Amino acid sequence: MIPMLKRILRTGIVSEPPPAALAAEQREVARLGEEILRILGRALTIRQVDAGSCNGCELEIHALNNPYTNLEGYGIKFVASPRHADMLLVTGPVTKNMEHALKVAWDCTPDPKLVVAVGDCGSCGGVFGESYASCGAVEKVIPVDVRVPGCPPTPVALLQGILAAVRR
């Protein structure tokens, strides 16, 4: 217990003193988070759906929950069920094998719902495109509000995309 407390004290709040070169990125994250909170005036709940990604995009979505970005601190929460979600954050090209499941998740999400398509794959099919096994972009399967290109998009780009969607 003692070493753990020491560690916590020494680390402090990591979002505070970012290394100089990365300070700009840090400030941008904070600004975006606050703006999302301001526009919504309440918590935003997100259901992430991987509809066929290479898992690279998931790595960056995970990074949104690290102590630097600390999305939860701005009231942005990832939830387990689409029924509790305001927004679907969808990665992939949508595989044919996930087409049905994605439609069901979309149907289960209460209106008004926002859909953000993540990554080059989610936005336009990326390197996988459309094929016998892939429907391509998310918008080929469900309506999309905002696309966040990038392979994978950085955490800052993801936040910008989420912000663009709540602005709508």
Add this chain to the structure above:
Amino acid sequence: MRFFGEPIEFEKQAGIGSPAWRGRADDGEALQAFAVAVHRNGGRLAALWGEDRRKGGEGFRLHVAFGLDMGHAWLGLDLPAAHPAYPDLAGIFPAANRMQRATRDLVGIATDGGDQRPWLRHGAWPADWFPLRHDAGGGRDFTNRPSDYDFVQVGGEGAHEIPVGPIHAGIIEPGHFRFSVIGERLLRLEQRLGYQHKGVEKLFIGMNPADGARLVGRISGDSTCAYAWAYASAVEAACGISPPPRGLLLRALMLERERVANHLGDLGALGNDAALAFGFSQFMRLKEDWLRLNGKIFGHRFMMDRIVPGGTALDLEAPALAAIVEQGDAVGREVKELKKIYDEHAGLQDRFLTTGTIDADLARELSLSGVAARATGLILDARVHRQGYTPPAPWAMLGVRPATDERGDVAARAAVRFAEIFESLRLLRELAVGLPDSELRVEVPPVPGGSGLGVIEGWRGEVLVGVAFDDDGKLARVHPHDPSWQAWPALEHAVMKDIVPDFPLINKSFNLSYSGADL
């Protein structure tokens, strides 16, 4: 050269990559006999895939790669176009089951018995259409039909089933898990995967080698360096070229940075699943620092597209190398402290110890590789010297020390990750201070008809890529093989007799790739 007294003649593959010998089986019986001999001598089934060679007037070819003590034996078996069948190897190597079913789904060559359930084919294309046949066409017009799957039924009083997925709670790839339980106790887990199948192998056909490198780096994003290197190594073996020393060492540097990034993330997530939020935030902070430095010096947080056939696509200057050393020292100090906290945290250890256990016999039986295999005590690491095996450059000169643990549980898989972080940090320092001056890459000459095999020890386990060129020097066939193929069935065994609430923790301790094995 012959193995185990079997009559098949093997020849060593050219180049400085992982040692591999190639041979041809005359018929199914010879293949089967060889598989039995490999199994008897403690070898593994590394990968199995099919190739349509009818365009050149031949039939189909079955490829089977075995992991032996000294390296890989890559065996081809030619099958007639009219009746492409071969003996079921799943009775010898259980890991063959899903690979054989996938091969049937994609190429239309099947075993003459055994499990005939589809694997990657759900309902998107008909059973008599095979995407990897050269005369298949695009196959984009089929109606996507909902499909049933024959799960094995578990009977008995009080037993019931819990289906989970394909969409899971949490930020994770899709797959379906069918649990059979009595009360809280898990009797059985059966996985149904393939939801991430996006037709990658078909996309490779006809690509030039450079485009192939981009695609292979997106088979499993968390292992992009391992895939890019295994692919590059296969292409280089086919072309008879070797990357220059600086390029080679830069590759190793990227691979070890990929290993550390993933291990940091996994250790954090394991803490989180065992209700130690402190561990999660500490490790995620370290991981984020790590990725940010990647972004700064490699121009990409995961180093995608930096390893290319012939060498690397970028160089690191002295300040970048100094930053790597400096960050390595700092992370090493912090992880050491965190390890002490994990080791001494009673609640955490209580969740980790004896949970999700597999032993070395099972690991061997399932042809397991990587972290999960080493966590049962097996010394199995393509970078590490073992009896009869000399690792390829640059590992041989670095003298990589293996991390093993005999307990086979979640605690062991965590311990192996800790030990591997420390060893990778040592390697990173050596690589960064000792980087030789040379070119970064050599030209890749087209080699019509050539083929090669590349094997790299990724952070999860053995990543293997087989490559074949057509007569125009384009890619005729690329088969990328993820270690998750062998590890998914190991997870099915590991959860038996544990309780349902422990599943997320056990699953996390393996942290397998869906995309990598669904292709």
